[in-house]
Amino acid sequence: MTLAVYFIVTPNVLLLDYAGPAETLRMAADIGADLTVTTCAPVPELSTSMGVTLSGLAPLPDTLPDGALLIFAGNAQEALDYARPEALAVIDWLAAQRGRDIRVASICSGALLLARAGWLDARPCTTHHALLDLLRQSAPTARVMENRVFVDDGQVVTSAGITTGIDLALYLIEQHFDAELAARVARRLVMYARRGPNDPQLSPWLAHRNHLHPVVHKVQDAITRDPARRWTLEELAELAHVGPRHLTRLFTRHAGIGVVAYQQQLRIARARQLLADPSLSMERVAEQCGFASARDFRRVWAMHVDDSPRTHRATH
């Protein structure tokens, strides 16, 4: 049976919330999956987060085929956007679909539309990390879960949003079709390319941050802001309101690297940048990166880079 997928967008839609999962599902169809994708809205034309306009939108369907999948993209300014009559029309329409044999999914703040239409009552769900409290207010009986890419409660699937909309779409493809098709779509999307361990273009500033733990992000933000600072574990722990031992455990588990090794990696990244300036002596580079001495700098450098700082400077 053909899977009928409907993306529902409202004025000021966050374009990536829509385009990410929509393109992913379209590619699955292009490769041969038996599905259709339709983009619907309460009005034929609407504004987007990017300032450009989307038009040629289908109306909200009067009837839905059994097993239809409705996906609600999020918005850029949800408090304002969801008070507009077009968003209220979507909420009413969605509320009227309750009890039907359909499946409903949300990207990012799209969860707020589901909440207001009563679809999240007593269900586990999630949304973007900045909107968790707002979702709790909108659906007081929902079990709002933090730290999740998405939550699959069978009839209702909610995602953390923006780029996770793509992960959600791949998951739905795997569920409705099979894992190999999902892998082929991921490859076409060049999702493989993201932050691979051997990627020469991988930014050290973004490495080890593909987790969702807020405490670990807080500490990583502080180190990123000032990698040359001689942070003590106690200072970092205090900043994150946890004990030093707990921080060590959380950091290693979620970032997949130790605190000291993480900071060293950023210091080496900064050193690479500074070495490009020929007026800086090796001692000055070492100092500006927070190493105790040029010798200490060379020792740490050797653990990360094949050639010496001097050779690196001469050849880059």
Next chain:
Amino acid sequence: MTLAVYFIVTPNVLLLDYAGPAETLRMAADIGADLTVTTCAPVPELSTSMGVTLSGLAPLPDTLPDGALLIFAGNAQEALDYARPEALAVIDWLAAQRGRDIRVASICSGALLLARAGWLDARPCTTHHALLDLLRQSAPTARVMENRVFVDDGQVVTSAGITTGIDLALYLIEQHFDAELAARVARRLVMYARRGPNDPQLSPWLAHRNHLHPVVHKVQDAITRDPARRWTLEELAELAHVGPRHLTRLFTRHAGIGVVAYQQQLRIARARQLLADPSLSMERVAEQCGFASARDFRRVWAMHVDDSPRTHRATH
């Protein structure tokens, strides 16, 4: 100085090629980066890969501020799309910008527009893995690089496309502003959430595939298609046209896991699915997943899952 960013789109633009990096840069501006984003096209309104129409597009600028950044999104059907007069108008316009103090970037097949406008002559560059040969034909003197997320040649930056457009945008933010801002934007995009090592929703079918090596993908595709098969290393190596020892080295380096462990992981994922069917005996589950016996199944299972298959079945 304000960074002026122009996204250039052509009819049938791949919506995610545009929306991914555009939203990423818009968020940087929203957080406070001194940049502007304008979406331009040779016509005020055009079709997209998703069937919907983009309108309210700015014309191709007559003049560009110094240091402007032009980003060319890719298309869904480049052979057809780039033969259209609108695409030819973009190529002419871009050719006329040569020698100016601007920077040019491409997502996916956008590299073909750069090639035809003469911007890739004698430069290192890349594009989507399906378009490498076409790019070589379009720019015979270019040094087309495979297996790269993006290639930064200073004035010209080319990316592998689709989701890597987001990585490219984060890299540009880091370059033009700073690493902390790029990390904050990544967090807002929930890019942290992608395939984290501790993510309970992570699909084992997509794990270990965030690399770009075609030989390793080929072998992973084969194992994914039939994880229960008793593949020998020699069979897999033959299928990928490499020697068994070379395959072992490539697989471990790029997938970050051994061939046998990779297959076991997929078999355990399949076993989890099969255990949901109470009519299947443990022996039958083991057999269907390619284990030599129920005992062998339990041994491998214990390395991946905390509870036993029996307890798992009873509680899931």
